[in-house]
């Protein structure tokens with residue numbers, strides 16, 4: 001094939017494989033059979049092997065890194081990753097709601113989301129290209145685990161818009177993958193992971209990204225670092241839709257709640273439904289929806305006044 005045609009084919013393969021991967025891993029809705037996807041990936045890998053100068057930095061072939069790292073570099077988050085204050089019962093939630101009402105009157109609503117029991121991560125994109133990923137660490141300084149995060153197939157290497165943005169989310173291990181991993185470790189006489197959260201953390205902090213790649217991790221993205229209004233959005237609900245439109249995997253169980261009673265109903269529903277989810281959740285996150293209200297309420301030193309995490313009562317570990 002002539003060089004010009006080769007460049008065209010490489011561009012076409014990158015575009016197709018990004019689109020098919022997004023449909024499969026993010027939307028859980030494959031556009032082509034696995035065999036077709038694999039054949040296109042093989043074709044691109046063959047061309048890149050012959051012509052390394054045609055390898056795009058965000059080529060789907062660049063997900064599994066090279067040699068293991070010696071250690072992790074530190075990353076200072078541009079915007080601190082705040083933690084959430086906790087609520088353990090209905091009274092705590094009604095206290096939270098009362099404080100909101102006293103501060104901003106009664107024209108507000110909430111967004112409720114499932115609190116994913118994984119590892120908080122921050123992903124940085126420049127002009128739409130994934131450039132760096134880090135753990136939360138102490139909220140200000142985390143560890144650079146970019147090469148490991150690149151192995152997670154639902155993390156887009158290229159966004160649908162060329163924006164520069166820092167997003168937050170949770171990396172987790174699905175329940176089924178956790179059970180399969182522990183069965184394998186038991187057969188090999190290795191220590192078992194106590195729960196999916198520890199398994200996800202252990203998998204992401206591997207110095208060899210090939211091990212991370214084998215652990216079937218996934219993500220849900222749920223926030224933007226810094227000023228969300230910079231992207232022309234003015235509520236949490238709109239922000240989640242915007243993140244989804246960029247190509248991130250955003251949990252679909254998010255719900256607008258007009259009153260704290262709606263919040264309590266949402267919590268009741270997921271207390272019952274929780275065992276049927278394919279991933280672990282340890283609570284429900286409740287956030288005041290409009291950014292103007294969030295700004296009015298502000299944050300304490302460590303956590304926002306406009307959000308709270310209802311924690312489910314501790315349950316016995318998966319044995």
Ligand SMILES: NC(=O)c1cc2c(N)ncc(C(N)=O)c2s1
Pocket residue numbers: 082083084113114115116117118120170222285
């Ligand atoms: N520490 C935090 O700020 C959060 C932690 C989590 C979590 N583990 N899962 C979901 C959300 C969410 N949808 O907002 C948040 S927010």
